[in-house]
Amino acid sequence: MKKTKIAIIGNGSISHVHMAAYRKLPNVEVVANCDINEERAKEFAQKYEISHCYTDYNEMLEKEELDGVSICTWNNVHAPATIAALNAGVNVLCEKPLALSAKEAEEMVQTAKKNDKLLMVGFVRRFGLNTKVLKDRIDQGDLGQIYYAKTGCIRRVGNPGGWFSDKKRSGGGPLIDLGVHMIDLAWYLMGKPKAVSVMGSTYDLVGARSNIKGIQQYRSADYSDYNDVEDFAVGFIKFDNGATLVVETSWAQHIKKDYLYLELYGSKAGATMEPELEIFTEKNSFLIDEKPIIDPTFINFQTMFDREIEHFIDCIQNGTPCISPGEDGLELMKILDAIYESAKTGHEVRIK
Known part of the structure; x- marks a missing residue:
């Protein structure tokens, strides 16, 4: 070949x-x-x-x-x-x-x-086996109508610096870097409904925290501590099918430890994707917690x-x-643009 x-x-x-x-x-x-x-x-x-x-x-x-x-x-x-x-x-x-x-x-x-x-x-x-397992269950109707989701990627100290924190090159901070992954994953699992309106806020009150010692930090290849992007962002997204998604993300927060979460709420069952895949439902009038067994090698970064x-x-x-x-990437950019615009204006932004 x-x-x-x-x-x-x-x-x-x-x-x-x-x-x-x-x-x-x-x-x-x-x-x-x-x-x-x-x-x-x-x-x-x-x-x-x-x-x-x-x-x-x-x-x-x-x-x-x-x-x-x-x-x-x-x-x-x-x-x-x-x-x-x-x-x-x-x-x-x-x-x-x-x-x-x-x-x-x-x-x-x-x-x-x-x-x-x-x-x-x-x-x-989208290519993690845990994503595929949950997406298959959703497509089979096991969760029913997904009407609400919330997700976040929160770092205590995690500003990569360099181009990441230079708005001219990056377009923004943790929202466009980390939030894009979490929004996309939730949106993909929800069936990719059309976003119609957004409320959002961004904050730059904590800063890059490049002074912190005693821990290892990921630094970009061209690292500098220049920073003109947000350190925290939150968004509230409404879709044309009535569903709602809430996202929060940060590079720098005064918290005890980093955490990652994604939760879906459906009419027949709920699920978490992060920190681990679990499905919550009922059977024969008893509450059931399901935890699919997945080899960690199938959901690691390189795999x-x-x-x-x-x-x-x-x-x-x-x-x-x-x-x-690429069309999905365009829809995500519309959502990100709307969150940043809402944060700037203080008003809800309608997505055309």
């Missing part, structure tokens, strides 16, 4: 996870990589024995014959790099969030349609990326319908 030729644009931390996944696929060859930092690009190419290394993705797209690209850049490069790749006839897997705004995301989606190419967004949590990358390649090679198409 002819190998699918892939390039990776942006060679920071997440690109190594993508690369590890591609290397496990026998029918795939990563033939090029690109990063604006020439030294980092060369180190990446040398580490993974990649033939062609670039600092300009436009030059790479012109010179290389590619089937697909992973875009692992700063958020502000997602739209221009994706549009350039699609116009070059290349399929795209773009890391989340899809763009800095819904306006950019709309242009990306339209460019994919115009060129009849795949635009897939990196909603990697989810492995499944995501494998799906991307399957879509390219076999035309398999995409689990996380």
